[in-house]
Amino acid sequence: MTAPGGTGLRVGPIGLGCMGMSGTYGPADWDRSVATIHRALDLGVTLFDTADIYGRGHNEVLLGRALHGRRDGVQIATKFGIDRSLGRDGQWARGEAGYVRASCDASLLRLGVDEIDLYYVHRPPSDVEVEETIGAMAELVDAGKVRHLGVSEFDAGLLQRAHAVHPIAVMQSEYSLWTREVEATAPVLADLGIGLVAFSPLGRGFLTGELDRTALTPTDFRARNARFVGAAGDANEALAAEVRRIATRLGASPAQVAISWVYAQRQRLGIEIVAIPGTTNPDNVERNVAALGVDLDAEARDALAPLADLVHGERYGVG
Template sequence: MKRTTVGGLDVSAQGLGCMGMSEYYGVSDWDTNIATIQHAIDVGVTFFDTADQYGSGHNEVLLGRGIAGRRDTVQIATKFGIDRSSGDDLRVYRGDPPYVKRSCDSSLLRLGIDHIDLYYLHRPPQNAEIEDTVGAMAELVSAGKVRYLGLSEVSADLLRRAHTVHPIAAVQSEYSLWTRDVEHVTPVMAELGIGLVPYSPLGRGFLTGAVQTAALDPTDFRARNPRFTGDAAQHNQVIADTVRGVADRLGVLPAQVALAWVYAQAPRLGVSVVPIPGTRHAQRLDQNVASLDVDLDADALAQLQPLSDLVMGGRYADHGVR
């Protein structure tokens, strides 16, 4: 497994996003998920991503069990700030300092660890100034509870403001062939030495060509996602078909092409890029890791680069999952 750094934190070049093991993608199996986490460690994946809101704490407990006895070999990233306690329709993006500190202590308890390697603010807060929130996060670093700080889905202006309070190591944002909004922020990230951690680099599975949109389980949030439903699903199929065409020509899988494209953007963006594709299955994890050895030629990049301009539909139907 290749390794890299995000803002000074040494991590495997590919991480594992654990959200789907607890929520949003239909029924999941505890034992299978634990086995996948442990298999990931066996093949060299050491960077694991979770959040306190995934499964309302379930995901942190799951990950904690998965890494038990191997804590010294992994880097754990988790997030706080999405308060769902009043229901998803009334969720609040919080950053008030007492909440920050309580959230960290609760995550440490659920994970069963004594420090978090990378602690993200999940969304810009609605009830606090970014300086106050990051100031409270910085106190967690001073207390030894957190090593590095991160932000998720943040604007360039807020990132600059946060970085003046305490160095930010990483920005986590959705980034893939069909979602490139964060490229408005990467110039500031490059200037400040901040790494990019792309989530959903496979377009929530759409770019793999394996998602049958008409057959999605009602408990799968993609069944209500604008890009996966109605006319948009049919319109966006050309994107998945293009990815598959490139994959067939290169003799690899569509998922590997999509991930290889993400890696190929690092020199252009001037930032380290560590994607965290999610999966619940060891075989797919192995396929994703193999993307590190896929080189896209000029023809492939020329076909893939404009695909984001073809997308129909927003990223979320209503409340953002992540």
């Protein structure tokens, strides 16, 4: 994807989300995670997504080590702005200029690089106006520490304000068959020439049809998420079953159908989209990349279109 709008950001057609490699979905496995990153590189993946809060810095260190000696042609994206120094229950969104500068320097150190290709503010700041945050990020560009700026989970108004301070290359938001709120912001993305980086295109694994919800460990946040547990989780199995049915007919995997659907929305929404499915399995990287070759016919598109209206539970709700 070449993000429009004149920012010059160029990324491959699909990326790799690395969050799950640092304990979000259960125990971390360093060697397996490095093998997954290396497999992605071998398959031509160039966009790797991390954040300073993933594993409290573990994820940035892991990604930096895995990319050592293979930095050329790779785009490293990381994020700042969620402060969990008081624990997950006490987290808050920060964006004051000093915090932005300190966060960037810490990320550069953990990653072991001189420049971050794509630097996101992870959530809209709650302590200062967004103009201060983006202004500090723009100074990082001027200082040669950051190449391109991004935002994550902004609404249309905040996105316009951010872009007025400095060109925003992309916005990252959750986007999948069962999470489509970002479509309300698509007209502004299109108007400003900002691309969409879609995280969790597989519904955090639910839409693959391979997830055993009874086997989720206590450290896996999905074990408490409203879409995965109880009656809501049981009801949502019907969505996974429909994706699986369509995949069987098309001779693809459910994951490939889910990813292909995300890409199929580019023309409808009028924006560039790059998905960053996450995995800790090298074989899954190969499967996900192959999704780019899956074409959904009209029957599949018609069957998948209403699934978001059938979802039970909030995406960040507690079950």
